[in-house]
Amino acid sequence: MKLGAQGRVLTVTLAHSGCTNDALQRYWLNHHAHRLIKAIGKVEDSLKNQYLSESNLDLVKQTVAVLERQWLSWTLHITPTSEFEQALYTLKELQQWQANDIAAFRAKYIQYYANKYQHFFDSVEAQPLTAAQRQACIIRDDSHLLLAGAGTGKTSVMVSRAKFLVYSDVATPEQVLLLAYGSEAAKELKQRAGESFECLTFHALGMLVIAAVEGKQPQLSELTNDAKKRFRFVQDTLQVLCLQPGYKGLFEQFCIKECHIQPNLDLAEFIRSARCKAVIAHITSLLSVYKNVVALGQLTRIASQQSDLLKCLTPIIDEYQSYLDTEGAIDFEDMIAKAIAYIEADRFNVPWQHIMVDEFQDLSPIRAELLKALMKAKNKRYLFAVGDDWQSIYRFSGADITLTTQFEAHFGRVTITALDKTFRYPQDVLDISSRFVCANPHQLKKYVKSARTETGPTLQMETVECEANTLEKVLAQLNDKGEACVLLLARFHKMLPSRDELVDLQGKFKALKIRAMTFHAAKGKEAEYAVIMGLYEGHTGFPANRPIQPLMEAMLPARETFSFAEERRLFYVALTRAKRRVYLFKPQDNACRFLAELEIKSNTH
Numbered sequence: 001m002k003l004g005a006q007g008r009v010l011t012v013t014l015a016h017s018g019c020t021n022d023a024l025q026r027y028w029l030n031h032h033a034h035r036l037i038k039a040i041g042k043v044e045d046s047l048k049n050q051y052l053s054e055s056n057l058d059l060v061k062q063t064v065a066v067l068e069r070q071w072l073s074w075t076l077h078i079t080p081t082s083e084f085e086q087a088l089y090t091l092k093e094l095q096q097w098q099a100n101d102i103a104a105f106r107a108k109y110i111q112y113y114a115n116k117y118q119h120f121f122d123s124v125e126a127q128p129l130t131a132a133q134r135q136a137c138i139i140r141d142d143s144h145l146l147l148a149g150a151g152t153g154k155t156s157v158m159v160s161r162a163k164f165l166v167y168s169d170v171a172t173p174e175q176v177l178l179l180a181y182g183s184e185a186a187k188e189l190k191q192r193a194g195e196s197f198e199c200l201t202f203h204a205l206g207m208l209v210i211a212a213v214e215g216k217q218p219q220l221s222e223l224t225n226d227a228k229k230r231f232r233f234v235q236d237t238l239q240v241l242c243l244q245p246g247y248k249g250l251f252e253q254f255c256i257k258e259c260h261i262q263p264n265l266d267l268a269e270f271i272r273s274a275r276c277k278a279v280i281a282h283i284t285s286l287l288s289v290y291k292n293v294v295a296l297g298q299l300t301r302i303a304s305q306q307s308d309l310l311k312c313l314t315p316i317i318d319e320y321q322s323y324l325d326t327e328g329a330i331d332f333e334d335m336i337a338k339a340i341a342y343i344e345a346d347r348f349n350v351p352w353q354h355i356m357v358d359e360f361q362d363l364s365p366i367r368a369e370l371l372k373a374l375m376k377a378k379n380k381r382y383l384f385a386v387g388d389d390w391q392s393i394y395r396f397s398g399a400d401i402t403l404t405t406q407f408e409a410h411f412g413r414v415t416i417t418a419l420d421k422t423f424r425y426p427q428d429v430l431d432i433s434s435r436f437v438c439a440n441p442h443q444l445k446k447y448v449k450s451a452r453t454e455t456g457p458t459l460q461m462e463t464v465e466c467e468a469n470t471l472e473k474v475l476a477q478l479n480d481k482g483e484a485c486v487l488l489l490a491r492f493h494k495m496l497p498s499r500d501e502l503v504d505l506q507g508k509f510k511a512l513k514i515r516a517m518t519f520h521a522a523k524g525k526e527a528e529y530a531v532i533m534g535l536y537e538g539h540t541g542f543p544a545n546r547p548i549q550p551l552m553e554a555m556l557p558a559r560e561t562f563s564f565a566e567e568r569r570l571f572y573v574a575l576t577r578a579k580r581r582v583y584l585f586k587p588q589d590n591a592c593r594f595l596a597e598l599e600i601k602s603n604t605h
């Protein structure tokens with residue numbers, strides 16, 4: 001402050017008094033030139049030693065604006081030292097920086113570090129990283145979203161980037177947090193990145209924060225851990241509530257409007273009956289969603305839309321919450337909500353400077369709040385998010401795709417980069433699946449090439465009369481070709497071979513490792529071959545078209561306007577699992593509408 005104030009006084013004197021006395025200028029420079037040299041040196045160091053993030057750019061611009069007023073608003077009449085002249089030159093250059101200069105500067109920085117750490121990038125994973133993967137490791141903006149399609153090596157980037165931060169002395173492993181969607185993925189990250197890194201699910205992160213603040217591990221409610229107990233709790237609560245005349249009507253309406261089930265006249269008997277199972281199961285899922293809605297402050301909006309349905313749910317929630325309180329325990333929702341509260345109240349000292357999130361497209365609003373709380377905690381933090389809006393398939397459990405597609409609106413300025421090569425599936429699968437998913441104009445565009453060299457029909461459509469027969473034929477052909485993994489995929493479990501049938505198939509085709517799973521479960525998996533089954537239209541078919549219950553619908557993130565948007569992405573996930581070939585079983589009648597869009601010729605069996 002003092003320096004600036006002195007400088008400004010003298011600048012005014014020199015510039016406006018008409019005094020151009022060389023001796024005075026020399027005197028001024030002798031005493032103050034080192035300040036410009038030092039300030040420019042500091043700017044240069046920050047530009048050299050760290051990626052020019054948006055917030056660094058702001059700082060540079062602010063510094064340049066101050067220096068500009070002090071040093072460029074008057075004419076120099078004497079010959080300065082070369083050091084001062086150089087500083088002045090740099091200041092003038094910085095003053096004139098345009099968007100393209102900034103982009104070029106950043107590109108040079110990336111190139112410099114890609115060369116400097118070439119050996120690391122060549123050897124950190126089994127295969128050398130691509131240029132785009134290296135770039136994703138080097139860029140360190142305040143927020144960085146890496147958007148990339150299936151099989152482009154996103155997980156490789158997560159692992160390599162964490163290791164690079166440590167290898168290049170930017171961070172210690174303790175300063176890096178890797179967040180994954182599920183515990184299996186978190187375990188894989190830990191295995192690949194190394195024990196010293198914290199690799200957690202959001203719930204595990206919540207537990208860690210609460211344990212640190214409260215000084216002991218929080219106790220998880222038995223209703224959270226045990227689905228049967230949770231079911232029984234809701235059942236018993238309903239029995240008691242339905243003794244109240246005022247509640248009876250609310251519950252009947254709830255069964256009809258929310259679950260399309262007409263309850264028996266004897267409600268106590270109905271609640272114990274098999275018909276009521278679906279209602280109770282639905283209420284147990286609403287418990288979790290409701291708590292998130294409350295934590296996000298959205299209850300008033302829901303109440304204005306679905307007040308009667310909510311009136312039926314609220315007393316059950318109240319009972320549930322007092323049960324937890326009596327137990328002195330928490331549930332999964334509390335893990336996140338409490339952690340947010342502790343971080344926001346500054347009761348948890350956030351040790352991580354680099355927060356890296358995998359499968360970002362599956363983020364829910366409440367998890368986004370947890371991330372924002374971490375990012376807002378004291379000291380500088382960097383957010384690195386890896387995701388693929390084309391694979392966002394979890395709205396039913398709260399995922400909000402707009403957190404990815406409108407990242408900036410939620411998390412502020414961001415650098416978005418992409419991965420441009422898929423290593424998993426051949427070019428024609430890439431072309432067809434990308435075209436298919438982008439029929440929804442709201443999906444972000446991606447430009448990817450396949451690194452695989454397979455030729456021939458890698459996406460094969462078989463018109464089938466009997467799926468089981470065609471499956472045997474296809475497996476027999478593959479079995480003859482030699483050892484391989486085969487994924488049998490369908491929208492729902494019931495469309496796949498049963499466990500016993502699978503054992504039979506495995507016994508017959510010994511060269512193959514056959515696994516059957518739903519489209520959802522196939523996310524992140526890969527195999528040589530994939531067979532996609534159950535591709536028929538209808539209430540129980542694909543795309544699934546059962547409407548979500550009104551209260552649940554109101555509590556989930558807003559539905560997309562494009563019809564079957566999520567079912568389309570699910571099909572994209574299924575199409576992109578195989579390295580060599582995908583078989584699509586097309587029923588003779590009533591084939592799934594998506595098949596016509598793929599425009600592939602069909603073989604008949």
Ligand SMILES: Nc1ncnc2c1ncn2[C@@H]1O[C@H](COP(=O)(O)OP(=O)(O)OP(=O)(O)O)[C@@H](O)[C@H]1O
Pocket residue numbers: 127128129130133148149150151152153154155156157388391423424523524525
């Ligand atoms: N630079 C690379 N060179 C060669 N193969 C690579 C490279 N990076 C990743 N791979 C391979 O590509 C395949 C896909 O990688 P990975 O599972 O990380 O992709 P992903 O983008 O996370 O996929 P998905 O989104 O479908 O889960 C893996 O077999 C991985 O070993």
